[in-house]
Amino acid sequence: MTIRTRFAPSPTGFLHxxxxxTALFSWAxxxxxxxxxxxxxxxxxxxxxxxxxxxxxxxxxKWLGLDWDEGPFYQMQRMDRYKEVIQKLLNDxxxxxxxxxxxxxxxxxxxxxxxxxxxxxxxRWRPEAGKSLPPVPEGIPPVIRxxxxxxxxxxxxxxxxxxxxxxxxxxxxxxxxxxDGTPTYNFCVVVDDWEMGITQVIRGDDHVNxxxxxxxxxxxxxxDIPQYAHLSMILGNDGQKLSKRHGAVSVMQYDEDGxxxxxxLNYLARLGWSHGxxxxxxxxxxxxxxDLDHITPSAAQFNTEKLNWLNSHYIxxxxxxxLAGDITKRLASKSVFVDMDYSAPxxxxxxxxxxxxxxxxxxxxxxxxxxxxxxxxxxxxxxxxITADILPVIKTMTEQLAGLDWSVEAIHALINQxxxxxxxxxxxxxxxxxxxxxxxxxxxxxxxxxxxxxRDEAISRIEKFTDxx
RNA sequence: GUCCCCAUCGUCUAGAGGCCUAGGACACCUCCCUUUCACGGAGGCGACCGGGGUUCGAAUCCCCGUGGGGACGCCA
Numbered sequence: 001m002t003i004r005t006r007f008a009p010s011p012t013g014f015l016h017x018x019x020x021x022t023a024l025f026s027w028a029x030x031x032x033x034x035x036x037x038x039x040x041x042x043x044x045x046x047x048x049x050x051x052x053x054x055x056x057x058x059x060x061x062k063w064l065g066l067d068w069d070e071g072p073f074y075q076m077q078r079m080d081r082y083k084e085v086i087q088k089l090l091n092d093x094x095x096x097x098x099x100x101x102x103x104x105x106x107x108x109x110x111x112x113x114x115x116x117x118x119x120x121x122x123x124r125w126r127p128e129a130g131k132s133l134p135p136v137p138e139g140i141p142p143v144i145r146x147x148x149x150x151x152x153x154x155x156x157x158x159x160x161x162x163x164x165x166x167x168x169x170x171x172x173x174x175x176x177x178x179x180d181g182t183p184t185y186n187f188c189v190v191v192d193d194w195e196m197g198i199t200q201v202i203r204g205d206d207h208v209n210x211x212x213x214x215x216x217x218x219x220x221x222x223x224d225i226p227q228y229a230h231l232s233m234i235l236g237n238d239g240q241k242l243s244k245r246h247g248a249v250s251v252m253q254y255d256e257d258g259x260x261x262x263x264x265l266n267y268l269a270r271l272g273w274s275h276g277x278x279x280x281x282x283x284x285x286x287x288x289x290x291d292l293d294h295i296t297p298s299a300a301q302f303n304t305e306k307l308n309w310l311n312s313h314y315i316x317x318x319x320x321x322x323l324a325g326d327i328t329k330r331l332a333s334k335s336v337f338v339d340m341d342y343s344a345p346x347x348x349x350x351x352x353x354x355x356x357x358x359x360x361x362x363x364x365x366x367x368x369x370x371x372x373x374x375x376x377x378x379x380x381x382x383x384x385x386i387t388a389d390i391l392p393v394i395k396t397m398t399e400q401l402a403g404l405d406w407s408v409e410a411i412h413a414l415i416n417q418x419x420x421x422x423x424x425x426x427x428x429x430x431x432x433x434x435x436x437x438x439x440x441x442x443x444x445x446x447x448x449x450x451x452x453x454x455r456d457e458a459i460s461r462i463e464k465f466t467d468x469x
Numbered sequence: 470g471u472c473c474c475c476a477u478c479g480u481c482u483a484g485a486g487g488c489c490u491a492g493g494a495c496a497c498c499u500c501c502c503u504u505u506c507a508c509g510g511a512g513g514c515g516a517c518c519g520g521g522g523u524u525c526g527a528a529u530c531c532c533c534g535u536g537g538g539g540a541c542g543c544c545a
Contacts, residue, residue, distance in 0.1 A: 118471040442506035
């Protein structure tokens with residue numbers, strides 16, 4: 001049997017980190033088993049679903065590179081089919097009309113809660129042999145409920161949590177069609193998972209309690225029961241639950257914040273899943289290794305520091321041309337443009353010199369911006385490193401720069417020569433240069449920086465500094 | 470309240486009864502490298518929630534606590 005998995009988000013917001021991991025695991029499982037990965041949009045909540053959210057989810061999937069083999073299917077476009085199946089259930093006697101009003105049900109719930117009972121529908125409209133139903137009220141459009149078994153235990157071998165048993169006595173007759181006739185989530189999922197031939201349902205563990213209901217409906221339809229894998233949730237950096245008003249962000253925010261999709265993917269893969277001690281791996285490797293046996297059943301706390309570490313790793317590995325394209329855009333968004341009025345240093349060379357000091361692409365962009373615009377001088381650093389006694393040495397150097405064979409080695413040799421002639425230590429000259437050239441006291445080797453900046457620009461920045469100080 | 474789930478360093482995790490004096494990674498600390506800051510290298514700190522069983526032997530199995538989370542919608 002071919003493996004078929006699915007990712008089934010509801011388009012009520014962006015693709016967040018938890019959804020992304022669920023999608024990643026479903027995707028990887030299908031890839032590992034040469035199966036199909038299906039994307040299904042669960043948009044039956046018309047009031048909350050938006051086309052923007054659909055697009056946001058698609059964008060997120062695309063950025064991560066999670067490609068699907070079928071879909072996206074939209075549940076709203078499958079209404080006719082759901083209604084057919086509901087009719088079948090009605091005909092079979094495994095579903096029935098219920099005329100209880102919302103207010104009535106609310107009151108029922110309330111009183112059950114007060115008695116310390118689990119709130120559930122009491123089956124007042126459930127047809128039973130020899131039972132007389134209440135008279136059908138006027139003007140109340142009925143909902144349709146599934147006739148859930150009242151005894152027995154629903155049991156399944158969850159692929160991450162192990163055996164789970166839930167008594168049918170805990171369940172009630174859930175609504176499968178609203179008063180307006182539209183089917184509800186639990187029902188649509190059942191029909192879709194069945195008809196789309198889903199073999200492994202991999203989803204968040206907030207669905208554990210829906211599973212027995214869905215299994216019962218699957219049985220009523222004569223469908224095969226898929227395997228279930230319930231993933232625990234991802235907590236925020238602070239260990240708190242992620243929610244719209246607390247910490248939940250779109251995966252696209254990571255793009256904006258300067259993270260490479262490879263890093264996010266690798267991080268997410270490792271969050272709740274493991275392959276021995278392996279920490280860094282490609283998606284090809286991940287797909288080859290992935291299994292449901294090594295998923296942790298407990299919740300995992302997000303850790304930005306570790307994501308940063310992975311991101312810095314992938315920045316070091318990334319293709320330079322790709323990085324240059326990306327960094328150009330990031331600089332442009334800060335009004336820093338690589339084409340300048342002086343002969344600007346080659347972006348790829350600059351990036352190559354700076355890439356292993358950055359955690360994010362934004363940091364990388366910020367760190368090299370001064371190659372393409374005049375830096376602001378950190379006056380504290382200037383005061384600390386540029387002392388009156390060193391100025392003549394710098395001046396001498398500036399003069400010699402003019403005729404220098406322009407190479408890192410030659411610049412280095414020149415500084416060394418001045419160090420020796422003046423009985424100084426290397427930093428005594430390097431630090432002032434750093435401040436004059438870059439504006440602050442941290443940079444890669446000053447000879448390499450100066451080399452990339454170019455002779456004219458280096459001289460001009462030194463002169464500009466000395467003129468203004 | 471009822472049901473379900475979870476529980477190893479600060480964090481992510483390895484661990485399927487002896488390989489555990491509990492391993493790796495991030496973070497942190499120290500040292501080395503060094504031209505500042507990083508990178509890199511070498512070390513270090515640091516955990517089996519508690520209590521009972523089972524067993525020759527338990528982080529691993531069972532039970533009870535405790536703590537955390539989730540679900541109880543005409544949301545998904």
